[in-house]
Amino acid sequence: MKLLELIESLFAHYGYLVLLIGLPLDAIALPIPPGNTTLTYTGYLSFKGILSLPSALAAAFAGAAIGMTVTYWIGYKLGMPLIERYGKWLLLKPEYLTKTRRFYDKYGNRLLLFSCFIPGVRQFIGYFAGIVRVPYRDFALYGYAGSALWVLAFVGVGYLFGEQWQLAFRWLEQSLKYLSLGVAAALVLILSLKWRGRRLRARLDKLKGEADG
Structure with a gap:
């Protein structure tokens, strides 16, 4: 059965429950059915009058918010204990998490706001925020706002x-893919330049110390 036929069948049998159950599964990294496709098809069904647009938007937002909340608390309750116990086998040292948290403090809220639009990040960001102990209030403010933007964008297209x-x-989808690749390349370039800058400063400090000595 083709993907669209599967989604059509699910909507025919379960209606709005597809959004309340399917979108949390997408957030947990079980994209059956895929979130982007489901939301856009939801918009199309609303256009056809098969679904009520306000009810569809409400169900979609509720499903997306449930998924983000579940992944956050899984990361918060289970992620850190697992890392503390098995992190050394996964090369996850405590200092790496400290650096990661600093990175989140600097860029994380903006990432949360647009994470749903980035393939792969949507399924990971909730766990990540929980693991690094982002306060739930901050996570909810930006995460739920991002979920609302995601829902409005894809349902709106349909x-x-x-x-x-x-x-x-x-x-x-193609535009978002290229945008994601561009952002990833920019991040790699920025991190590479910062790493080289630190190495250069370290060498200069060493040469200065030898000259003073």
Whole structure:
């Protein structure tokens, strides 16, 4: 059975429960059915009048929020104890987590806000935020806002483009893929430049120390 046929069958049998159950599964990293496709098809069904747009948006947001909340608390309650016990076997030293938390303190809220749009990050960000002990209030503020933007964007595409939703969806997915690759490349470049800068400063400090000595 093709993916779209599967989603159609699920909606026919379960209606809004597809959003309340499917989107949390997508967040937990079991994308059956995939979140982006499900949301866009939801918008199309709303365009056709099969689903109520306000009810669909509410169910989709609730499902996305449930998924983020579950992954956050799994990471918060289980992630750190597992890392403390088995981290050395996974090369996860405490200082790495400290550096990761510093990175999150600097960029994390913005990442949370747009994480749902980045393939792979959406399924990981909740666990990550829990593991590094991001305060739940901060996580909820930015994470739920990001979930709302994600839901509105993809449901909106399906609703606004109607019969052409699949064409618009492919364009949006392709654009997000290129954007994600660009952001990843920029991050790698920035981190590489910072690493080289630290090495250069260390060498200069060493030469200065030898000259003073």
